[in-house]
Amino acid sequence: MPELPDVAGFRRVAEQATGRQVREVRVHDAQVLRGIGADAFQRALRRRYFAEPRRHGKWLLIATAAAVNASPAPPTLLLHFGMTGSLQWCAHGDELHQHDRLVFDFAAGELRYRDMRKLTGIHLAREQDEVDDLLAELGPDAQEIGTDEFAERLTRTRRRLKPALMDQAVLAGIGNICADEILWRARIDPNRSTTDLGAADLDRLHREMRAMLREAVRVGRVPDGASWLTGHRDEPDRRCPRCSSALRRMRIGGRSTLWCPTCQPA
Template identity: 85%
Template sequence: MPELPDVEGFRRVAKQAAHRQVREVRVHDAQVLRGVGSEAFQRTLRRRYLAEPRRHGKWLLIGTAGAANAPASPPVVLLHFGMTGNLQWCPHDAELHDHDRVVFDFAAGELRYRDMRKLTGIHLAREQDEVDDLLAGLGPDAQQIEAAEFGERLTRTRRRLKPALMDQSVIAGLGNICVDEILWRARIHPNRSTADLTDDDLDRLYREMRAMLREAVRVGRVPDGPSWLTGHRDEPDRRCPRCSTALRRTRIGGRSTLWCPTCQPD
């Protein structure tokens, strides 16, 4: 499932369309459009220029500007990638993929929204209030949150740590893989109660979150190299890359969870 680092990668893809005029929009599967029909979506965006994309949590926002007879309040395209979505920048002659659902056509190429399972999709907000409503339930972005607010939001209720970190209303952008990686780096068991976290725990969690995201954002995904926990998730004999202890897997908060019993004692 795309998480914050992946969506940062998609943001870099979308930057290739920034300041370019949309010649046309081709909707190959209207099921990925949310709250707007194909014709209205195409009509609204045709001949508009796309602005620099920005990200909040797992959402990508692309503003627009400049078109004949354009509304005073420029529409904003909001993309969510669900379990299998992504963005691709392709030349015009690239073969259409089976899962290319919406194609934005520019003189220099095409920006394609590709999604196999179509669990979420693309929204078109015509007013800023609509943008605010769509993002209203999100907490601060995990890359932007300050340490004090991180600790306050994480410990305001008594709950298990992993579900708290994955709760988008607490902190936006972290998913299953990111959270397992952060907790392993911080040497904290995923089943710990947030009420039991010490100031040292919170400081370590925050520092490791920032460091992990910084490295992952650089490559547009959570790396799966040998020094990362993520690199050992699918091995038949999963071993901790730090101490070589056999890794354990269970479900916490309904999600498959990987941890090291030596580095992350209960």
């Protein structure tokens, strides 16, 4: 599932369209559109210019600019990538992938929204109020939140730590793989209650989260190298890359969770 680092990578893909005018919008599967039909979507974006994209949690937002004297006011594109979504920058004439649901055509190339399962999709907001409504239930972005606010939001209710980290209303952007990686780096058991965390635990957790996200955003995904927990998720004999203990896996909050019982004691 795309998480904050992946969407940061998609943002860099979308930057290739910054300042460029949409020549044509081709909707190959209208099921990825939310709250708008294909014809209206195409009319709203044709001949618009894409502004620099920005990210909040797992959402990517692309404001648009109008041609001179064009009306109505230019809308904002909001993309969510669900379980299998991505953005691809392709040359004209590149073969269309079977899961390319939407194509924005520019003079320099094509920006394609690719998604196999179509669990979420694309919104078009006409006004800033609509953008605010769509993002209203999200907490602060995990890459931007400060230490004090992080501690306050994480500990305001009694619950297990991993589900709290993944709750987008608490913190926007952290998914299953990021949460496991952060907790492993911070040496904290994912089953611990948020109310059992001391100031030192919270400070370390925030510090490791920021460091992990910084590295992962740089490459546009959670790295799966030998020194990362993620790199050992699918091994038949899963071993901790730090202490070589056998890793454990169980479901916490309905999600498959990997951790090291030696490095992350209860």
